[in-house]
Amino acid sequence: MSPVPDFPPEFKGDLVTPESADYEESIKRWAVNAKRPAKIVAFVKDAADIALAIKYARTHNLEIAIKCGGHHPAGASSTDGGLVIDLHRYMDYARIDPEKKLGYVGGGAVWETVDKAAIAHGLATVGGTVNHTGVSGLTLGGGYGFLSSSYGLALDNVLGATVITADGSILTANEKENPDLFWGIRGGGSNFGVISEFVFQLYDQRKTVFAGLVIFPPTVLKGLVAVTEEWWKTAGDKEAMIQIAAVGPDHKPGIIIVIFYNGSEEEGRAVYKKFFDLGPVADMAKEIPYEVLNSLQNPVAYHGQGVYQKGVAHKKPDYETIQAAFDRVVELCEKPGPNPNIMFEYFPLHKVVAKSGDTSAFRRDPYPSVLVNAFWVEDTEENLKLGKEIVYEMCAMIKKSSPELSAEQQQGYGNYDDEAVSKVSANKAALVFGKYYPRLQELKKKYDPDMVFHKWFPITPAP
Ligand SMILES: Cc1cc2nc3c(=O)[nH]c(=O)nc-3n(C[C@H](O)[C@H](O)[C@H](O)COP(=O)(O)OP(=O)(O)OC[C@H]3O[C@@H](n4cnc5c(N)ncnc54)[C@H](O)[C@@H]3O)c2cc1C
Structure with a gap:
């Protein structure tokens, strides 16, 4: 029987609660002080699972945290009493299209997965300098790496993403489709939704x-x-x-x-x-x-x-x-x-x-x-x-x-600021996003007016 009996039966992933054998392991993070006692951890398998988890959490008034690599030391991917959408267990993949030099990367991937899959084809992109760091948190907040001198930030090399927004919609975001959302996720962190997949530009890389x-x-x-x-x-x-x-x-x-x-x-x-x-x-x-x-x-x-x-x-x-x-x-x-x-x-x-x-x-x-x-x-x-x-x-x-x-x-x-999750984080958001803050506030109003996603420099929606 499901540990969460009223969770939608279409959900394909795993649900973990404090009674589950793997609960302690499921709420651990890279930093020991980032662990929080979640009520439910939903190990999602795809975008549809993510949409179900968001809807369930909202119906039951549970705070949502999103986890990829789990490296945020202040607990941006943890929740005390809420629901964690954890993408790492099942969505840690990188599919490479060597012809087009593209990487389709799961929202739960770590950089080791990307580096190894891409270089097998003589390709690479800008990624984290510690390879067990998560692709999602690092990319959505910027992404400096050893290849930045050649190709900019990790987020400069995102050509598109699949985003599951606060109302459970599964949207494509790129230059042509939902370009406003595409602009906002690259720098706006986890403020606008859950990324189930990124499309990265890859480059020829010597072995x-x-x-x-x-x-x-x-x-x-x-x-x-x-x-x-x-x-x-x-x-x-x-x-x-x-x-x-x-x-x-x-x-x-x-x-x-x-x-x-x-x-x-x-x-x-x-x-x-x-x-x-x-x-x-x-x-x-x-x-x-x-x-x-x-x-x-x-x-x-x-x-x-x-x-x-x-x-x-x-x-x-x-x-x-x-x-x-x-x-x-x-x-x-x-x-x-x-x-x-x-x-x-x-x-x-x-x-x-x-x-x-x-x-x-x-x-x-x-x-x-x-x-x-x-x-x-x-x-x-x-x-x-x-x-x-x-x-x-x-x-x-x-x-x-x-x-x-x-x-x-x-x-x-x-991405290096532990105050992202503190009580003053909403005030600090204006400083972190600088001149883009008003535009981000408009986007927040459009895609997440109820501030469902508020674990990393939460943007206050425009009035
Ligand atoms: C050891 C270490 C090395 C680092 N090296 C670098 C580096 O070389 N370059 C650099 O730029 N930064 C680096 N960082 C900083 C790093 O970018 C941040 O800590 C980042 O938040 C880590 O991402 P994560 O996915 O592992 O973290 P998580 O804790 O899983 O998530 C961090 C944030 O991202 C959000 N998030 C996670 N997955 C998703 C998703 N699928 N969709 C939407 N939101 C999501 C979470 O909600 C949370 O707000 C490093 C950090 C550490 C601890």
């Missing part, structure tokens, strides 16, 4: 790339920032790196660079010669299969940690600021409780900002994104509170280097 972790000692930080600043000014289409100011598992502080060049090792080492000349203490960069690239950070970004995240922007690498922030990271990592790190994401942005901002609802800034994380072991309110305080302290330090940036620009990348 191997030059990439890996290169670790520098704190003593070379000044030189490293200088070299980075010079490189960033002219960084080209095949280049990208993430610099992480952290204390390693061996308790040694260092700057870990995840370096990337879309070419051979010889070319990559030549392009980044000035970095290597600084004398890394470890150099693990080499030519690797493309599909391994987005797994390089997996060992540190593992499931089950306590996490708080916040994005912030800086205008350019600035030594004084980075040194001060790094020193504070080291100091905090010596204490018990949440440990921070700071990730400076140098994805060259020329292709991101070349797109007219008005092609999608994503607010584009020409400044490198910075992500501040705090991680902890014990899932307590105290650690969450401390983690948030630490993250905000570090963000304030980074902001100091670029006082000329506007409040919107300093706000940083929306």
